[in-house]
Amino acid sequence: MNLYSYIFRRLLYIIPVLLGVCLVIFVLFNLVAPDPAYTLLGKHATLKQIADLHHELGTDKPYLFQYLDTVKTAFTFNFGYSWTSKQNIWEMIKAGAGPSLAITGPLFVLSNIFAISLALLVAFYRGKLIDKVVLILSIAGMSIPSLAVVLFGQWFFAFKLGLFEISGYENGFPNFIPYVILPILLYVVISFGGDTRFYRTVILDEAYQDYVRTARSKGLSELRVMFKHVLKNSMIPILTQIIIQIPGLILGLLFAESFFSIPGLGAMTINAINNSDFPVIKAMTIMSAVGFIVFNVITDVLYTVVDPRMKLK
C-alpha cells in the first residue's frame, strides 16, 4: 500500500470514531443525565413550561434525531447557549482560549525541554548516582497529589513570601506575564516526574540496541553515539508524546485556573460543573475529543512519514 492511500484510510477512520464519541456523549448527556427541566425550571414548573423547554432544547425529538444533533455539533461547533450566562458557548470558548494558552503554551515548551534534557542527561549517565537520584525524584514527584502542589505553592510562594501575584489576570501580551509565572512553575514541578521517567525509558530503550553497540565498537565517542544515533532514533516516540499533548493545551488547567482566577477554559469547565451547566460541559467534551482525534491522526501519519520501517497496515 502506498503512503497516500494509507493516509486516506487513516483519515476515513476518523468518521466511525467521531460517531462513536458522539454516541458516548449522547448516551451520557441525553439518556443517563437527569431531565434538564428540573435543573432549569425548578420544582414548581407547570407541564406547559416543561414541554416548551423540551421543545426548545430539542429533547422532545426521537432519540435518533437527538443523536444526529449531537453529531452535527461535532462538525459545526455550534454548541448553543450556556444555561447560566446565556452566552454563546463558542464565543465563550474563544474568549477563554487566550488565557488558557497563556499558561499551557509556555508550560508545554518549558516542561518538555526540561524533561527531555534531564532524560538525556541521566540516560548518558545511566546506572550512575545521578540517574538513580533523578529516578527517585521523578517517582516521588509522580506520587504527590497535584492539587496539594498547587495549594501549597500558591500559599507559600505568593501569599507567604509575596514573590508572585496571588491571583488575577490581565489580557494582552506583556500584561499577563506576572500572573502566569507561578502556575507555570508549579505545573512544571507537577509534570516533571512522569515526563522525565517516560523520556528516560524511551531513550534507554534505544540505548541497548545492536546498532548502538556497533556505533560504539567503531570507536565513536559516547557523546556522538548519544546524540547522533540514540537521540535520532528515540525522536519518534518523543515526538509522538509531544504532539499528543497539543490538543490538551486548549483545555487549560483545571486546578490552577480556578485558584489563580485565570479566566481560561479550565476555569470555565469548573464553573459549568458547579452550576450544572450541561451544554458547556458537553461542548468542552466534544471539542476536546475532536481535537484529540485529529491530532492522533496527525501523529500516526507523521509516524509513517518519518520512520520508513513502519509497516503500513
Place this chain on the structure above:
Amino acid sequence: MSADIKQSKSLLQNAFIRIINEKISLIALIIVAIYFLVAILTAANILASDWGKEVGASYMAPSSVSYFGTDIFGRSVLQKTIKATETAVVIGVVVSAISIVIGTTLGMIAGYFGGFVDEIVVWFYTTFSSIPGVMLLVAIAFILGKGTTTVFLSLGLTSWVGLCRIVRAEVMKHKEREYIHAANAIGATHGRKLWKHILPNISHLLIINFTQTFDSAIKAEVVLSFLGLGVVGRPSWGTMIDDSKLELARGVWWQLAAATLAMFLIVLAFNILGDALRDALDPKLKGK
C-alpha cells in the same frame, strides 16, 4: 540422589521472592500491607471509630492532644486521615476491579475471536480513549451526581482501555500457541480455553495493571473531590486536601500536610511495587 527433585516455583512465587529480596521493594510492600491493615481495622471499627467526635477547639494546632491538630469542627485530623485510608483503599480496590473486569473481558474476547468482534471492540476503546480522560471523568461524574457510587463508576469506566489493549495483543499471540492447539484437539470449548488456559497465562498483566489503576484512582479521587463530586459522609484524602484551600490563608496547614503525606506514601509505595512486579513478572517490559 533420588528424592532430591525440588518442586519448581511458580511465576508468582518467584516474583514474591524477588520482591522481598530487594530492600526498596520490600519496604514498599510493607508500607502497602500496613495501609491495607489500617483500612481493614478501620472498616471493622477497631481503629478511628470515633473520628467524628470533637476532641478540641476548631482549628487547634498540632499538639500532644492531637498530633495533627483539629479541623473546623474540632475533629482530630489524625483520626480523619486514618479513617480516610479505608476510603482510599476501598476506592482503589473497587475501581481496579471494575477496570480489570471490563478491560480483561473485552480484551480477551477481541483478541481471541478476532475479525468482526475485534473490530467492534477496537472501535469501542478507540472511541473511549478519544475523549480526554479528565473530560470523560468529569462528564460521567457530573451526570451521575455526587456520591461514592459515582466515584467508583466514573473512575472505573475511564481506566480500562490500557489493560484492554495489552490483553488483546497478548491473547492474539497466545491463541496460536501449541497449548491452545492441544486444548482444541481434545475438544475444549472457547470458554474453557479462554478461562482455564489463556487467562492464567496473562494474569501477570492484571496484577501489574492493578498497581497502576490503584494509584491513579487514589489520585483522581482528589480531582473529583475538588469538583465537589467526591465521596460524602466519610473523610477522604481528597476532601481533606480540598478543604484546605480555604484554611491555608488562615495558617491552617496540618490538614493538607496530613492528607498529602498519607497519600504520598501509599502512591509512592505502589509505584515502586508496581515497577518491581513488572520487572519480576514480565521481563520483556523491564525498565519501562
